[in-house]
Amino acid sequence: MENDDYFEDEEFSPVRSLLGLLTFSTILPINVFTSIEYMTKLTWCWPFLHIFVGILAALCGYVSVEFLHLNSFFTAAVVYAFLMILTGYNHLDGVMDMADGVMVHGDPEKKIRVMKDSSVGAGGMATLFLVASLTVAGLYNILDYNFILGIVICEMSAKTSLLTTALLSRPLTPGIGSYFIRETNLQNYFTSTILIGIIAYLLGNVAGLAGVLGAVVSGIVIALIAKRNFVLANGDVLGMSNEVGRMVSLLFMSVALFYI
Template identity: 30%
Template sequence: MGKNKLFWRLRYVDYMPGYLKSVRSTLQFCTILPLGDSSDYDSYARRFYLFPLVGYVTGGIAALLTMLVSDPALSAAVALAAVMILNGFHHFDGLLDLGDGMMAHGSREKRLKALSDQNVGAGGIASGMLVILLAYAGLMSIAMVPYAILIAEVLSRFSPVFLLTFGEPIKEGMHSYTHDFGKKWFPYAAFALCVPALFLAPGGVGFMAAGIASIAVPLFLLVVFKKIFGGVNGDMDGASVEISRMAVIACLALVL
């Protein structure tokens, strides 16, 4: 018995620093939080199922900031501004690129070219505006903005984990590199991390609506991306966060 206890204690000591390093690396990759020297990217890629933990941090900070504002309209604006700034507009940039690719006319090659173009076109601008407006309108209609932004920010992180695991890469890049580290159980682990946030949703209807939205969005996006682009890239992973956050907020607004 003594040897077994020593074995598991050594295993704990061996693995915990790795997990903590992965959490730090994930936060550094996804946010602008000052967390010291940059960790190696592989620490994030090996355990990208930890993505929802970022939502607890960014969503938690945003929730606290909204509590300082009494006006509902301003509170909703502060919530969205906070999460987007904390994310360094990292995912929003992917949404703009995706919008350009989706709106491009012609062959798949033309869509991929528009997707990777550094300039933002009308499709990207319109996509960004629509997602922000829908998320803002949803928050405006929900009395419990702090809870809504925290729930949505956490659940939105399930989408990139799902896409990184099951989305076939369309080219070499950040998505393809991270995809190689993926395991089929990663989405299950990511959703398990999301479950505590689901319990913050008021009532069983809110719980079901938020949970269904968080799962339905990446499933739908995976089908769309495969059909239109032939696979997934990093821009789509980032865009899925913005789209999922908006979808969860919208569903909460509809049922509440």
């Protein structure tokens, strides 16, 4: 998709770019492709596209509970598996690659080399296990409160976390991640986050807002970790932010649901 002559004479189309972004981040049979430059111009809309993904995951959870009569834990595992499959395991390599880069000792150049290496170390495997386990635990917790709309909130909030990291990062070039980082600025970030916050409040009141806040906090932390270890950020860093953002969003919602 990057620098492909096929898109040389293409004109920018918001609808085509949004559908291209959804094609890029899911396995849904949309099959709309556009240049990486045009697709990433609407990066700030990514959380809104994943409201639809979250709705599908929430329906999966509803069917699991109401029709298959699975308990909350089994349903949480099914929902997580559904999300991973639907998104094509898109960000899991980012979790492992960034974790490997952070764990290795050395200067930023060495850490970046390890992060970009195709092999996976113990740190990457362990981090993926922890993130996946804690995400399933978070889904289990909100389902125990019958807060199934929290699935929608955590999925759209995952992309808010990614945008937060993109906003606070300098891009590592070349790479697809650099396009997303360059297209994220203060104006479109705040527009996106405020609108997502309103939607989250309508879906889940204070708990919904807490989920978005958790994602923002997560995005800030991942950006700081990346800056300290790599100076620059790439798609692996954004992928880590997405997965950890979903997890922390669930954590914040779980705490909020206990107190409200």
